[in-house]
Amino acid sequence: MRKLKRVVTVGDVKIGGNNPIVVQSMTKTKTRQIKRTVNQIRRLQKAGCELVRLAVVNKDDVSALGRIKKSVSVPLIADVHFDYRLALGAIDMGVDKLRINPGTISEIRKIEQIIEKAREKNVPLRIGINSGSLPKVILKKYHHPTPEAIIETVTNALDIFAQHNFDNIVISAKGVEVKDTVDVYEAIDKQCDFPLHLGITEAGTSFRGGIRSAVGLGILLNEGIGDTVRVSLTADPVKEVIAAYEILGALGLRQHGPILMSCPVCGRCEVNLEPIARAVEKRLQKYDNFMKVAVMGCVVNGPGEAREADFGIACGKGVGALFLKGKEIMRVKEKKLVDTLFEVIDENINY
Ligand code: SF4
Known part of the structure; x- marks a missing residue:
């Protein structure tokens, strides 16, 4: 039975509630290479990608966001690690959503500044937790990125956002193995009503990654869990979009193209x-x-x-x-x- 999540709006795309499961992908260009990035975003959009995420790793990437935003119509998500100032800059540049990872930006004062800026600009945040980058304190406690370690990381992050009265949130939490990821999402689904972003981390090249993603996402989607998906492949990102629609189509959840x-x-x-x-x-x-x-x-x-x-x-x-x-x-x-x-x-x- 699908547990309806609250609705989060990213540009003109709604994630959660009764809305169709949103297909997203990520560019593989250097964001500061504006022409290449815009071309890739346009190819993704033509393939049916509804949200595009970009890696923002330095100030040049932040500066590029404004021009990229003006050149495309699909909502953009900035993916920021380590330097919270890049996150603040990306929001100022007009991105539609920001992805941060509590394992790579963990200082409360920095998270607070991101929350306040996101609130001011009405920009949703994805709390994206990965087994490969859990906070040190959690890894010290659990020794390995176990499902319990990931779930505790999610709980701690949600506590911080609740304390700051910020609920414009999407969550992702990916384990080392497909089975771990399924266990984690099933637990989080019970725990909160924020929309869930599904993905299998480091899935692999098209063949292996496609299969692993189909298994993990297929199990969860069939249980009614998941509001947006990204199929991660070591391949042209257009293949990620095609694979996502194949998975959604196989479950009768979305149809796109022939x-x-x-x-x-x-x-x-x-x-x-x-x-x-x-x-x-x-x-x-x-x-x-x-x-x-x-x-x-x-x-x-x-x-x-x-x-x-x-x-x-x-x-x-x-x-x-x-x-x-x-x-x-x-x-x-x-x-x-x-x-x-x-x-x-x-x-x-x-x-
Ligand atoms: S359609 Fe004919 S050729 Fe193809 S698998 Fe079936 S029996 Fe074999």
Whole structure:
């Protein structure tokens, strides 16, 4: 049963309550390289990213935020560690949200200044806790970044914000392992009503990271936990956005853009299906519309699956059947299959 969280507003995006789970990502450029950063933000936004976070590591990054903000329309989040003055500067530059980590900015007087500035500008804060950067006092007590250590860090941070009467907060708390992260979020979900930002830290490259994120986020989202997600991958950040929508789509929580269904291929297949599926997948990236496209290897399950999709191909020997909204409309030679599929998609996309 989903426990509704309070709503936090980031620019024009709402996190929490009954709002759709928000997809976010993070740029991988140096923020001060304004042109590259803006280009990456625009690519992320085109892929469906609804909030973009940027690393702010020095004064040049802070200065760049103002120009970047003017060049893009998606709300921006500044990610600041160690130097609270960068956090204050980022808020002054007009960011829509700030992420801080109690493990890297822990002095109360510094946190107090951030809270007051965030209050003045009505900027929400994410308290982002990572197993790799827990406060020293906690690590001394628990020796390792255990789920208990992470939960105590969250509790201590929330106490500080409560003492200062500040509740414009989103929380994230990531463990070393996927299972730890799930345990931590389940505990925090019971403990408070602040929206939760889900992510699996240091998940890995696209394949491993995608799987680990799908497992961790999938468990939590299916339990009704989580209000915004970021899939962390050692890869182009656009892949993070695509992966996030795949996870949300698999759970029936959000749909964004086309869905490609393709069969795994077996000994019945008479065509080289993988390049066909990859070509279709690549060309589908240009489309924003939600549609199901099936690429199937043979006539056993192929026609049935292709009929369920909006557009589909079921391949035979050197030839494929093309389906539109469940009906076979033509047979096409293998070489022309992909081009013809997209001609049919373009002709019928708004139907
Ligand atoms: S659709 Fe045909 S080729 Fe593909 S896995 Fe199923 S039986 Fe095998």
